[in-house]
Amino acid sequence: MGKEYEIADMFFDFCRNREMKTNQAIKWKDFFDVFSEKLNSTEFTIMGGAIAKLCQKGYIKLEMALDNKTQFIRLSEFGYHYMHDDNSVLDLSVPIKIIPVGMDKTSYEAFNTIWKWVGVENAPLYLKGSELYKLVLNVDNNLPPTYQLFLDERRNKGKSTTRRIWLYDIYKTLSKEQKKQFFENVDALLNEILTTIQTTNDNNNQNIIDDFFEDTFSANETKLEISKEQQTSEERHPKVFISYSWDSEEHKNWVLMLAKRLEDKGINVSIDQNDLRLGDELTNYMENSIKDVDRVLIIGTPGYYERATKRMKGVGFEYSLISAELKNALKTNRFIPILRSGLMEESFPLLLQNRMGVFMDDDNKFEDGLEKLVHDIYDDFNNKV
Numbered sequence: 001m002g003k004e005y006e007i008a009d010m011f012f013d014f015c016r017n018r019e020m021k022t023n024q025a026i027k028w029k030d031f032f033d034v035f036s037e038k039l040n041s042t043e044f045t046i047m048g049g050a051i052a053k054l055c056q057k058g059y060i061k062l063e064m065a066l067d068n069k070t071q072f073i074r075l076s077e078f079g080y081h082y083m084h085d086d087n088s089v090l091d092l093s094v095p096i097k098i099i100p101v102g103m104d105k106t107s108y109e110a111f112n113t114i115w116k117w118v119g120v121e122n123a124p125l126y127l128k129g130s131e132l133y134k135l136v137l138n139v140d141n142n143l144p145p146t147y148q149l150f151l152d153e154r155r156n157k158g159k160s161t162t163r164r165i166w167l168y169d170i171y172k173t174l175s176k177e178q179k180k181q182f183f184e185n186v187d188a189l190l191n192e193i194l195t196t197i198q199t200t201n202d203n204n205n206q207n208i209i210d211d212f213f214e215d216t217f218s219a220n221e222t223k224l225e226i227s228k229e230q231q232t233s234e235e236r237h238p239k240v241f242i243s244y245s246w247d248s249e250e251h252k253n254w255v256l257m258l259a260k261r262l263e264d265k266g267i268n269v270s271i272d273q274n275d276l277r278l279g280d281e282l283t284n285y286m287e288n289s290i291k292d293v294d295r296v297l298i299i300g301t302p303g304y305y306e307r308a309t310k311r312m313k314g315v316g317f318e319y320s321l322i323s324a325e326l327k328n329a330l331k332t333n334r335f336i337p338i339l340r341s342g343l344m345e346e347s348f349p350l351l352l353q354n355r356m357g358v359f360m361d362d363d364n365k366f367e368d369g370l371e372k373l374v375h376d377i378y379d380d381f382n383n384k385v
Contacts, residue, residue: 028071048124112266244299300347
């Protein structure tokens with residue numbers, strides 16, 4: 001365990017050299033690039049385990065940017081306190097648990113969480129496709145017996161062999177118990193790998209480079225505050241635009257909450273409350289938002305119906321764009337009605353009333369509606385990738 005603690009402290013030295021404050025973030029790729037040059041592959045795997053445990057213990061948070069494309073490491077108040085209190089003792093005395101306590105292990109949020117840890121490029125604990133396949137094969141023996149046979153079968157059926165897509169396809173077919181077992185198997189494998197590596201390193205008494213920080217920061221300072229324009233894409237996620245009317249502050253807050261919950265589940269959300277600033281051109285924003293997304297979520301209320309049918313204000317312009325596309329492509333499923341209040345016929349214009357949607361007019365059933373919505377967005381997205 002000495003090596004793991006030593007490397008974890010290297011991470012905090014990294015933060016000190018950047019003079020990071022509470023809740024400040026560093027882009028994972030920048031961190032990865034610096035450490036991958038200085039650590040060998042074995043030590044870097046240990047670093048991934050240390051990062052996972054620092055997250056579990058609350059020192060840091062691994063998260064996605066607003067566009068869900070770039071991973072960040074955010075320093076918590078607890079982590080900042082440890083960095084600057086000589087009496088604080090680092091505690092990594094936990095096995096790796098990628099899925100946080102309290103998260104539903106059968107949810108799509110859990111799938112996305114595991115993927116950012118083991119699946120995306122430069123992930124902290126990256127697993128190859130063959131390793132991932134062995135893990136799902138252990139919980140579903142109806143799959144082909146080897147990874148190669150599985151890939152060949154998908155190719156013959158014209159299906160994607162991209163790791164995230166085939167894993168998601170398998171995930172959808174697993175029972176709740178199988179999903180739980182899959183995530184437990186991932187945790188067990190990662191802990192086994194790290195235990196083996198650390199034992200080997202302790203026996204060999206390898207030393208980490210002493211002058212790690214001597215020449216790292218003077219030549220290449222990385223800006224901590226990263227704009228959306230500076231973020232680079234590591235993998236694409238589904239993107240949605242939310243069209244709604246500003247009926248009341250309560251309604252606006254509810255729509256913003258829905259956007260946040262979708263973002264938590266790995267879906268990029270375009271919404272005026274987050275995207276627009278004083279002086280922005282509204283018409284261009286609405287045109288581009290509707291055109292550049294995978295799905296458009298339309299929040300139905302009597303207020304929305306009135307503004308849409310009478311072509312009033314922003315909702316009226318948005319609906320003119322939506323109705324034009326609906327008339328030209330009747331079979332499209334890009335537009336999802338979400339009923340928030342009233343009846344369908346008094347909350348949506350005629351072109352939307354007969355389309356399958358989600359009922360979110362009962363707050364007690366919000367989670368069910370959200371899960372249905374997320375499921376459909378990901379199903380459609382993965383079928384088109």
